[in-house]
Amino acid sequence: TNTVKKIACIGAGYVGGPSMAVIALQCPNIEVVVLDINEERIKAWNSDKLPIYEPGLEEVVFAARGRNLFFSTDTTKHLGEADVIFVSVNTPTKMSGIGAGRAADLTYWEGAARMIAAVSKSSKIVVEKSTVPVKTAEAIAKVLTRNCVDPNVKFEILSNPEFLAEGTAISDLTKPDRVLIGGQETPTGRAALEKLKWVYAHWVPDNRILMTNLWSAELAKLTANAMLAQRISSVNAISALCEATGADVSQVSYAIGMDSRIGPKFLQASVGFGGSCFQKDILNLCYVCESVGLKEVSDYWYTVVAMNDYQKQRFVERVISGMFNTVAGKRIAIFGFAFKKDTGDTRETPAIDVCRGLLADGAKCAVYDPQVAPIQMFRDLSAPKYAWDRPHGWTKSENHIMESVQAVSDPYSCAAGSHAICVLTEWDEFKGLDYAKMYDSMVKPAFVFDGRNILDHDALRKIGFVVYALGKPLDPFLVRG
Ligand code: NAI
Incomplete structure (x- = not known):
């Protein structure tokens, strides 16, 4: 079945926080946990003064927090339990080395992938929410499968780039022009696509949910x-x-x-x-x-x-x-x-x-x-x-x-x-x-x-x-x- 019981998101920033809050609000039956290595940021998400300012964000967070929306630093527990894991970490420009000043620094992304591999005891859908270079999914798949302790655990990678604009994040997330999901053109890839689509279908009309192959989704975000x-x-x-x-x-x-x-x-x-x-x-x-x-x-x-x-x-x-x-x-x-x-x-x-x-x-x-x-x-x-x-x-x-x-x-x-x-x-x-x-x-x-x-x-x-x-x-x- 398409049911998703628990979603975890690595990265409680401008994208992870608001996008997960809206999923939690729209899908009261799914438990959503937003994770970060930055303890202060998680503390702020759990307080009255949220770490980022965005019109309408407080209303959404306060309505869902404690009900089915949680903010935590306990990555082992929540990544272990989740069926779907969004990765929404920062992907800055490299400051030194090959491609300095241009290439994306995927250190945080790879760190997140290694973290997932280390704690996964059941199969997961891993969703790229961060904006990444084309073909990142391939690299991430390798890191996940080679590092996972349990050979029975399977990972399916989806690309679901975020198109929200800061300042209008909540309305962009609530009424998106489109939601784009890219996946592998295999039976398991297709099944993963349908599962994520099921989540968005709680509030996004069918004709606004686009499904493509992985590379098109990654490249569409950079192109947009x-x-x-x-x-x-x-x-x-x-x-x-x-x-x-x-x-x-x-x-x-x-x-x-x-x-x-x-x-x-x-x-x-x-x-x-x-x-x-x-x-x-x-x-x-x-x-x-x-x-x-x-x-x-x-x-x-x-x-x-x-x-x-x-x-x-x-x-x-x-x-x-x-x-x-x-x-x-x-x-x-x-x-x-x-x-x-x-x-x-x-x-x-x-x-x-x-x-x-x-x-x-x-x-x-x-x-x-x-x-x-x-x-x-x-x-x-x-x-x-x-x-x-x-x-x-x-x-x-x-x-x-x-x-x-x-x-x-x-x-x-x-x-x-x-x-x-x-x-x-x-x-x-x-x-x-x-x-x-x-x-x-x-x-x-x-x-x-x-x-x-x-x-x-x-x-x-x-x-x-x-x-x-x-x-x-x-x-x-x-x-x-
Ligand atoms: P951000 O810097 O606000 O948040 C990223 C968070 O990830 C930070 O709090 C950081 O502590 C955390 N993090 C890094 N490595 C981690 C790890 N291994 N485990 C746990 N937490 C970790 O970044 P923002 O703005 O949310 O952007 C995230 C991604 O989304 C970027 O790739 C960006 O290009 C993309 N994006 C951003 C948009 C925006 O308006 N800011 C819009 C659409 C996409």
């Missing part, structure tokens, strides 16, 4: 992220051209978005994409292409990352050149540090590169974000690239960063005494602030650099601000003769 990021880089490339020609990127996006082949979503110009996935997954895709000899394909996708770096750099240059080619000693208010609104996640946030660029030119950054803790900002600004994704990562901070960065707990004191405000995250609350009041407390000329195009630029100009908006006709004040 590459195409999404490519859309952002494409519109960002056009934003630079708009500024040079007097076109308005919002008007261009609106006009092209009405073409049903293009569609209106994800065409908003910005200071650049961030988040733990887009860059990592494209680099990973490039590396996979290179490994199979497809250099041209790899080069093609790499430009999406290069354009994103250019956009962040271009923003920093606009700020500096706009402020008379020097920001040395000037206080700059940074509005928003998270990589997008409605999340406290700062992994690969463009705010890191923008702040670093400004700090390198001697600016003092005052940072306000409604969801990011000061310690996180300091850690991000002083950590080497890609170090954030190590559970026991980076703690050292550089003194000059501590001296030049101030975390501020409200936007008005953040702006006070500043020469400029840079909007780096599109938090809704930034739209409703009293900018006239801030203007009065700032050094003149006072600037706004809107890296998300969310403010009312005409109203700001009336107050007296010099305004830069991405991809919009330039304020004459900002045009250097």
